[in-house]
Amino acid sequence: MSLTPDEARAMHEEICVLDLHADTAKLMDKLGYDLAVRHEPPMPRRMNVLGHVDLPRLREGGVAGQFFSFWTTPYPERGCARSVARQLDALDTAMGKHPADLAWARTGADVRAAKAAGRIAALGGIEGGQALEGDLGTIEAFARRGVRYLGLLHFSANAIGRPAKGRGADGSAGLTGFGRDAVRECERCGVIVDLAHINRRGFFDALEVATLPPMVSHTGVLGVHAHWRNIDDEQLRAVAQRGGCVGIIFARRYLGSASIEAVVDHLLHVIDVAGEDAPALGSDFDGFVVPPVGLEDIAALPNLTVALSRRGVGPRVLEKILGGNVLRVLDAVPAWGQLAEPA
Ligand SMILES: [Zn+2]
Numbered sequence: 001m002s003l004t005p006d007e008a009r010a011m012h013e014e015i016c017v018l019d020l021h022a023d024t025a026k027l028m029d030k031l032g033y034d035l036a037v038r039h040e041p042p043m044p045r046r047m048n049v050l051g052h053v054d055l056p057r058l059r060e061g062g063v064a065g066q067f068f069s070f071w072t073t074p075y076p077e078r079g080c081a082r083s084v085a086r087q088l089d090a091l092d093t094a095m096g097k098h099p100a101d102l103a104w105a106r107t108g109a110d111v112r113a114a115k116a117a118g119r120i121a122a123l124g125g126i127e128g129g130q131a132l133e134g135d136l137g138t139i140e141a142f143a144r145r146g147v148r149y150l151g152l153l154h155f156s157a158n159a160i161g162r163p164a165k166g167r168g169a170d171g172s173a174g175l176t177g178f179g180r181d182a183v184r185e186c187e188r189c190g191v192i193v194d195l196a197h198i199n200r201r202g203f204f205d206a207l208e209v210a211t212l213p214p215m216v217s218h219t220g221v222l223g224v225h226a227h228w229r230n231i232d233d234e235q236l237r238a239v240a241q242r243g244g245c246v247g248i249i250f251a252r253r254y255l256g257s258a259s260i261e262a263v264v265d266h267l268l269h270v271i272d273v274a275g276e277d278a279p280a281l282g283s284d285f286d287g288f289v290v291p292p293v294g295l296e297d298i299a300a301l302p303n304l305t306v307a308l309s310r311r312g313v314g315p316r317v318l319e320k321i322l323g324g325n326v327l328r329v330l331d332a333v334p335a336w337g338q339l340a341e342p343a
């Protein structure tokens with residue numbers, strides 16, 4: 001039963017739609033990007049690599065919760081923790097200005113409460129373990145400010161391990177001792193381990209240490225498109241077996257196509273290989289990606305819901321893909337871990 005665009009929008013109003021990865025906080029910090037203002041057309045117009053997310057378009061897309069991922073340039077590593085703090089500051093400032101529109105969320109209950117109050121839920125993540133600057137104590141400090149996942153690697157080697165590609169890539173090197181400790185510290189602090197960008201060896205090393213569900217916040221799958229950035233079927237199954245989820249990216253170069261159908265292909269492959277409890281959305285909007293036609297910004301998200309329904313995905317599985325699986329992982333990795341929750 002395929003949905004009309006209006007039916008898809010109505011469905012988004014009913015359920016909790018979540019996106020696992022957008023780099024918008026960097027634009028807010030560096031460019032003074034105003035999250036409360038509609039940015040149209042996207043920037044720059046012809047390439048559409050930035051300016052995909054703001055509050056008016058999150059509302060239009062029927063999104064309940066957006067993960068803001070804080071990325072940093074890793075050289076020098078010193079300053080990366082400060083950069084993450086600045087991106088958190090930028091979100092705090094936006095929330096201070098627009099308390100009726102935006103609220104921090106850590107849990108599924110927080111996301112549902114924000115939605116019930118008519119607010120967009122903001123969740124935090126870090127992209128790249130260089131943000132720790134080699135100090136495990138930063139994990140707790142970031143967790144206390146709202147960070148809910150740590151992407152262990154980005155485009156360069158750091159104290160945790162090696163990237164799938166980029167400076168310091170080495171397929172034979174796995175997680176370091178510090179990296180193993182970082183995984184344990186994440187779990188102690190209620191921070192979900194994000195395995196996007198890490199090399200294959202480090203991926204499985206991290207899963208060996210982890211006791212709680214992991215996620216891959218934004219990726220494509222090798223079963224659909226051969227690209228160094230994408231993960232294979234064994235990796236998909238390993239995440240699913242541990243109760244985790246995999247956010248499919250909206251970037252043409254990793255999808256292997258400019259068609260919205262490619263996003264559907266990658267999501268359906270996750271289901272085929274790893275089951276319906278694994279797939280999620282990880283747009284990578286505002287991260288210098290070129291999204292597919294029909295999915296140009298977060299406001300266009302109902303088009304993906306329509307496309308999925310046309311390919312035979314029913315309401316129950318749609319709800320899981322669009323946010324249900326992420327809510328499950330948020331519940332499975334308690335937000336404060338073993339930290340004392342502030343009163
Ligand atoms: Zn990324």
